[in-house]
Amino acid sequence: MKISIIGAGFVGATTAQRIWEKNLGDVFLYDIIEDMPQGKALDMMESAPILGIESKIVGTNRFEDCKDSDIFIITSGLARQPGMSRDDLLNRNAEIASNVAENIQRFSQNALVIVVSNPVDVLTYLIAHKTKLPKHRVMGMAGVLDSARFRYFIASELDIAPQAVQAMVLGGHGDEMVPLSRFATVSGVGIEHFLSKEKIEQLIKRTREGGAEIVKLLKKGSAYYAPSASILEMVESIVKDQKRILPCSAWCEGHYGVNGQYIGVPVILGRNGVEKIIELPLTEDELEALQESARHVAANVAKLNLF
Known part of the structure; x- marks a missing residue:
């Protein structure tokens, strides 16, 4: 596999390291900042004799070096700062994403694309539109990260191993995300048997604000360790x-009552990309929350004036 990561900042470089250390393929780390991706790639490659890794990482400032990639991971763009929402990044990151999409269409017409840059659902729509790739080959990373945060917060509250907790967060990657507490379990047992309704609501709120919490603590920049681990799970x-x-x-075409739009839903993810969307039996309230999240994403997509 040839896996190209567009953007060699904290998220991109950490993702490159995780994928490379898993030996999932040769990684091409691209950035417009001269020599920066080359330096990071060289630093990682110098650890190959110690780690025994056979794959390679190549840093580049030439998009053509990413030609014929099997997978593109888009992390380029501005990161959130304290007080900013993901939506605040729309205009600048849409411009960057458009340029990336044009290069993907030019150099790799059969790739799978994982969009990470924010606002992720909107930019996933934009990149699918610009690349003209089949919709199942373009997807956004958000739900894996949001679900991991929800799982960790539950485990931390119960003082148990995070691996014992399963949970799922749907909807857009923003304040309107939909953590499904009804489907959250600890070793197969619903979390309502361990936590009060009030405590569950607190954990849902913390999940929705999970990215902002880290941005506030860092003072400058945003999360990258958990996002890169989430990307790795998708790539693997x-x-x-x-x-x-x-x-x-x-891409939903009537799923959950959402039509012609990208939104966070459970999928079967394989070699062909999104192979199937799983439709869970949601309550009326859960379905309305998911559709409201989709409407928020659609309103931001409309601001792109693509049509």
Whole structure:
């Protein structure tokens, strides 16, 4: 596999390291900042003799070096600062994403694309539109990260191993995301058996504000360790054709009452990209929350004036 990461900042470089250390393929780390991706790639490659990794990382400032990539991971763009929402990044990051999409269309017409840059659901729509790739080959990373945060917060509250907790967060990657507490379990047992309704609501709120919490603590920049781990899970499911069920920003055509739009839903993720959308039996309130989140994303997509 040839895996190209567009943007060699904190998210991109950490993602490159995780994918490379898993030996999932040769990684091409692209950035417009001269020599920066080359330096990061060289630093990682110098650890290969110690780690015993056979794959390579190549840093480049030439998009053509990413030609014929199997997977593109888009992390380029501005990061959030304290007081900013993901939507505040729309105009500047849309311009960057458009340029990336044009290069993908020019150099790699059969790739899978994972969009990470914010606002992720909107930019996933934009990149799918600009690249003209089949919709199932373009997806956004958000739900895996939001679900991991929800799982961790539950585990931390209960003082148990995070791996014992399963949970899923749907909807747009923003304040309107939909953490599904009804489906959250601890070793198969619903969390309502361990936590009060009030405590669950607090954890849902913290999940929705999870990114902002880290931005506030860092003072400058945003999260990258958990996002890069979330990207890795998606890439591994694709490269190994594991067909994991993961929440991703995927193209919906009537699913959950959402039509012609990217929004976070559970999907089967394999070698062909989004192979199937799983429709969970949601309550009326859960479905309305998901559709409201989709309407918010659609309003931001409309600001792009694509048509």
